[in-house]
Amino acid sequence: MGVSIEVKDLNAWYGTTHTLQDINLNIPANHATALIGPSGCGKSTFVRCLNRMHETNPVARVTGSVQIGGLDIYEDASPVEIRRRVGMVFQRPNPFPTMSIYDNVASGLKLNGYRNRHELDEIVERSLKHSALWDEVKDELKKKSGASLSGGQQQRLCIARALAVDPEVLLMDEPASALDPVSTAKIEDLIFQLKSQYTIVIVTHNMQQAARVAENTGFFLMGKMIEFDSTHKIFTNPSDKRTEDYITGRFG
Amino acid sequence: MNNSQVSLPEFRPENNATGSEETPSAVRSFLLSRGSSAIADKGFSGLMLLCALSIFGIVALIASQLVVRSQLSLAKFGLSFFFRSAWDPPNGDFGAVPFLYGTVVSSFLALLLAVPLAVGVAIFLTEMCPRVLRAPLAFLTELLAAIPSVIYGLWAVFVLVPLMKDYVNPVLKSSLGWTGLFDGPNLGLGMLTAGVILAIMILPVISSLTREVMSAVPHSQREAVLALGATRWEMIRMGVLRNARIGIVGSIILGLGRALGETMAVTMVIGNDPHIYKSLMMPANTMASVIANEFSEASDDMHLSALVEIGLALFIVTIIVNAFARLLVWAVTRGAPARVH
Amino acid sequence: MARTNEFALRNRMRWFGDHAASFLCVTATVLVVAPLVAIFVYLIFKGASSLNIAFFLHKPAPMGETGGGMANAIIGSGLVLGVGSLLGVPIGIGGGIYLAEFGRGGKLANIVRFTADVLNGVPSIVMGIAIYSLIVVPQKHFSAFAGGVALGIMMIPTVTRTTEEMLLMVPHNIREAALGLGVPNWRSVLSITLKTASPGVITGCMLAFARVAGETAPLLFTALGNDFMSYRLDEPIATLPQQIFVYAMSPDDEWHRLAWGGALVLILLIVIAVSLVRYVTSRGVLKGAS
Numbered sequence: 001m002g003v004s005i006e007v008k009d010l011n012a013w014y015g016t017t018h019t020l021q022d023i024n025l026n027i028p029a030n031h032a033t034a035l036i037g038p039s040g041c042g043k044s045t046f047v048r049c050l051n052r053m054h055e056t057n058p059v060a061r062v063t064g065s066v067q068i069g070g071l072d073i074y075e076d077a078s079p080v081e082i083r084r085r086v087g088m089v090f091q092r093p094n095p096f097p098t099m100s101i102y103d104n105v106a107s108g109l110k111l112n113g114y115r116n117r118h119e120l121d122e123i124v125e126r127s128l129k130h131s132a133l134w135d136e137v138k139d140e141l142k143k144k145s146g147a148s149l150s151g152g153q154q155q156r157l158c159i160a161r162a163l164a165v166d167p168e169v170l171l172m173d174e175p176a177s178a179l180d181p182v183s184t185a186k187i188e189d190l191i192f193q194l195k196s197q198y199t200i201v202i203v204t205h206n207m208q209q210a211a212r213v214a215e216n217t218g219f220f221l222m223g224k225m226i227e228f229d230s231t232h233k234i235f236t237n238p239s240d241k242r243t244e245d246y247i248t249g250r251f252g
Numbered sequence: 253m254n255n256s257q258v259s260l261p262e263f264r265p266e267n268n269a270t271g272s273e274e275t276p277s278a279v280r281s282f283l284l285s286r287g288s289s290a291i292a293d294k295g296f297s298g299l300m301l302l303c304a305l306s307i308f309g310i311v312a313l314i315a316s317q318l319v320v321r322s323q324l325s326l327a328k329f330g331l332s333f334f335f336r337s338a339w340d341p342p343n344g345d346f347g348a349v350p351f352l353y354g355t356v357v358s359s360f361l362a363l364l365l366a367v368p369l370a371v372g373v374a375i376f377l378t379e380m381c382p383r384v385l386r387a388p389l390a391f392l393t394e395l396l397a398a399i400p401s402v403i404y405g406l407w408a409v410f411v412l413v414p415l416m417k418d419y420v421n422p423v424l425k426s427s428l429g430w431t432g433l434f435d436g437p438n439l440g441l442g443m444l445t446a447g448v449i450l451a452i453m454i455l456p457v458i459s460s461l462t463r464e465v466m467s468a469v470p471h472s473q474r475e476a477v478l479a480l481g482a483t484r485w486e487m488i489r490m491g492v493l494r495n496a497r498i499g500i501v502g503s504i505i506l507g508l509g510r511a512l513g514e515t516m517a518v519t520m521v522i523g524n525d526p527h528i529y530k531s532l533m534m535p536a537n538t539m540a541s542v543i544a545n546e547f548s549e550a551s552d553d554m555h556l557s558a559l560v561e562i563g564l565a566l567f568i569v570t571i572i573v574n575a576f577a578r579l580l581v582w583a584v585t586r587g588a589p590a591r592v593h
Numbered sequence: 594m595a596r597t598n599e600f601a602l603r604n605r606m607r608w609f610g611d612h613a614a615s616f617l618c619v620t621a622t623v624l625v626v627a628p629l630v631a632i633f634v635y636l637i638f639k640g641a642s643s644l645n646i647a648f649f650l651h652k653p654a655p656m657g658e659t660g661g662g663m664a665n666a667i668i669g670s671g672l673v674l675g676v677g678s679l680l681g682v683p684i685g686i687g688g689g690i691y692l693a694e695f696g697r698g699g700k701l702a703n704i705v706r707f708t709a710d711v712l713n714g715v716p717s718i719v720m721g722i723a724i725y726s727l728i729v730v731p732q733k734h735f736s737a738f739a740g741g742v743a744l745g746i747m748m749i750p751t752v753t754r755t756t757e758e759m760l761l762m763v764p765h766n767i768r769e770a771a772l773g774l775g776v777p778n779w780r781s782v783l784s785i786t787l788k789t790a791s792p793g794v795i796t797g798c799m800l801a802f803a804r805v806a807g808e809t810a811p812l813l814f815t816a817l818g819n820d821f822m823s824y825r826l827d828e829p830i831a832t833l834p835q836q837i838f839v840y841a842m843s844p845d846d847e848w849h850r851l852a853w854g855g856a857l858v859l860i861l862l863i864v865i866a867v868s869l870v871r872y873v874t875s876r877g878v879l880k881g882a883s
Contacts, residue, residue, distance in 0.1 A: 289779070289780075291851050292779050293778045293779050296779035296782070297695050297779075299687065300690045300691040301696075303685075303687025303688040303690070303691060304691035304692060304702075304705050305681075305688075305705075306749060307683050307688065307705055307709050307749065307753065308705075308708060309707050309751060310746050310749065310750075311708060313723060313727065313746075314595070314715070314720065314723040317722070317723040318726075321874065334680040345681075346649075359611065362649055369621045370626050371621075372620070372625075373621050375618045376621065376622045377618060380615060381622075389626065390774070392626065392629070394867055394871070395633075395867050396633075396869055398804065398863050399863065400807025400808065400809070400834055400863070401807075401809065401810075401858065402807065402834045402856075403834075403837070403859060405838070406852055406856050407632055407635065408843050409842075410841075410849070420706065452628075452629070455625060459625075465608060480600055481731065483607050483608065485611040485613075485615065486607065486610075489857060506714070512718075513718070513719075514716070515716060515717070516809045516810060516838060522667070522839070527851045539717055540716055540810075543811060544718060544813060547722075547725075547814050548814050548817065550818070560726075563718070564710060564720045566716060566719060567715060567716075567719045570714060571711055571714075571715065571718075573692070573714075574710075574714035574715070575707075575711050578710050578711060
């Protein structure tokens with residue numbers, strides 16, 4: 001049900017800063033792939049290139065190709081269309097404050113014109129169950145505002161919102177970094193369950209998290225991708241010395 | 253190239269070991285059919301741009317109408333209009349000098365009275381005021397700045413004019429009569445009273461802008477001066493006022509701009525006399541008040557045209573004064589979206 | 594010894610100067626605040642004693658008679674302000690949306706913002722002349738419509754600026770969330786950003802409304818005034834501030850009483866609007882957002 005991502009010669013700039021250099025990468029379908037690296041190494045920028053969020057910044061520029069499921073997302077489609085297929089969960093939970101929980105989850109559909117009330121009810125319930133939030137909010141779906149939940153709940157709400165549009169890829173940019181350990185564990189469990197249905201790319205600076213949830217891991221450093229391999233190999237026997245230095249905590 | 257008419261080709265999902273390709277869900281098909289909305293987005297941003305450009309449209313509208321309607325008078329008098337002092341509608345003789353004089357003197361009077369008080373209030377509120385009082389006083393200032401001109405005028409006619417006539421003017425006449433500035437009948441109306449009500453009206457504006465400008469001075473400046481052993485007044489003088497002085501000048505000029513264009517309250521107390529007198533007790537007229545008084549009963553086209561020409565001059569002058577003042581205030585507060593005044 | 598004396602003297606003078614300055618500033622404040630509060634209280638008292646049911650329901654009695662009210666002016670103000678808001682609010686909000694969402698930081702946006710601020714300082718009587726020239730002259734009659742247009746174009750710069758201010762307060766991550774879902778930009782701006790900022794935007798419009806509600810000068814030669822009730826847009830019409838002006842300048846005591854009543858009504862409107870704006874902006878535009 002998921003799709004693979006092929007990245008060829010991707011370069012990205014913010015103004016004159018060359019944030020990503022010559023990234024080549026194949027992310028397999030129906031797996032979770034983690035991207036690790038020190039702060040400012042470009043992993044967030046990379047992920048934002050995958051759903052064309054990078055270009056919402058007026059001084060941003062991209063060259064190279066990104067093919068998702070065989071479709072060149074820069075040449076063959078518009079940003080709006082891509083973002084409906086490639087969902088994103090952000091570092092800080094950002095539910096819509098003027099909307100109820102129900103409306104938040106349904107927003108991706110309602111704001112695109114989906115009218116069928118009955119089906120929306122089903123979709124909202126299904127998405128909330130998939131993000132392990134249903135039991136906690138099922139009695140107050142329309143009464144409580146999305147912003148009145150706790151931090152961990154808000155993030156799961158954002159995941160439900162992203163899942164409701166049935167994307168093929170789910171991008172997660174440090175989804176648990178603003179949360180407490182209990183919420184973080186819940187989210188990691190979630191990723192574990194979701195990866196069989198979606199292709200998941202998760203940016204994290206928590207190496208234990210990468211080891212726990214992802215089959216493959218890519219190591220970024222200063223805008224370049226240094227190494228990409230199975231998580232097991234990266235963490236036990238990395239090929240590049242820089243990877244090894246980072247893993248063992250010699251820097252970053 | 254974006255497909256907005258044709259629906260998007262789907263991602264080709266991987267054939268994994270578990271089975272054949274799945275048909276896309278109802279949600280996915282629906283979203284696939286939605287298109288890129290490129291046209292709607294362009295249309296929307298274009299419409300918003302038009303709304304923003306309407307501001308320029310308004311300026312152009314005003315300028316063009318003023319120029320068109322003042323043609324008659326411009327043609328007959330040319331620039332000498334602003335150097336002539338006759339104002340004789342029945343005989344078609346017009347000159348703007350009495351009104352320029354009235355505007356300048358009343359505004360100058362207003363500034364003379366208002367600026368020291370306004371700056372004093374601003375200093376008190378920013379540097380000396382106990383925290384508890386700060387919010388209510390600031391609220392009061394904002395409220396006073398929002399009171400309509402006609403209401404100030406109403407109060408001026410029934411309270412200020414008698415007050416001036418019965419208490420203030422006699423004192424001024426007896427103590428400062430030697431200057432010749434206070435000759436003439438004590439009507440209560442006139443240039444001085446107009447100056448006073450103008451001062452009351454521009455005080456909140458100058459005060460709140462000055463406060464804003466003073467608050468924009470970073471605390472590090474204040475601390476640096478205090479660390480050198482300055483008293484509080486010295487700290488205010490050297491650490492705050494010195495840094496904010498450009499902005500304070502700007503807010504004073506903004507107050508001037510407001511005074512120049514003030515219409516209703518002035519019209520109600522200035523006495524509407526198109527002559528120039530030395531005494532502040534005598535009635536007078538400003539550019540705005542003569543228009544308010546005579547426009548709807550203008551005797552003929554030339555009269556109207558002369559009034560419009562005065563309006564054109566008022567327009568140009570207030571734009572220049574306000575633009576200059578805004579630049580000064582902006583220079584200090586660095587152009588963050590300022591509070592609307 | 595002389596040295597220390599000089600030092601001590603200068604210190605004394607500095608101490609004195611500090612206290613003198615404080616005293617002057619406090620005096621200035623008292624000199625300013627007390628009379629202004631007195632004006633306020635006087636207005637409220639005079640106005641309250643003039644208000645009764647008749648004030649709101651009846652049109653003015655002829656000169657010399659008692660009774661009567663300002664109903665014609667209240668309705669007239671309502672009509673004229675209605676037209677003005679229909680013109681000024683949508684265009685103003687659109688302009689604010691442009692400044693906050695599309696042109697942000699750009700040169701054009703800066704020039705628009707600056708021009709709006711300068712336009713706010715142009716005397717309203719000049720607006721009146723312009724609309725007189727644009728609408729009254731070709732139509733050959735004064736009208737409530739012309740008055741409405743004059744007030745409307747006065748609202749545009751104010752509404753634009755307050756809308757921009759409020760929209761800029763919406764946190765960026767909420768916009769990102771909407772974009773990330775594949776919501777088209779126009780939909781995101783209207784249904785998410787504008788909606789989130791709506792309490793502030795609405796009170797900003799109220800502030801502009803209250804401000805032009807008190808304007809007299811632009812109405813003097815557009816709506817002109819009318820001693821009778823009128824509900825038409827194509828005839829002259831009385832408005833509250835304009836009628837206050839006329840009554841204040843008249844010799845009739847009864848009309849004076851009506852003028853005070855009208856003034857109180859206007860002031861109440863303004864106090865409500867200013868208070869609301871303060872309340873909304875101090876609580877923050879976003880209830881409960883992060």
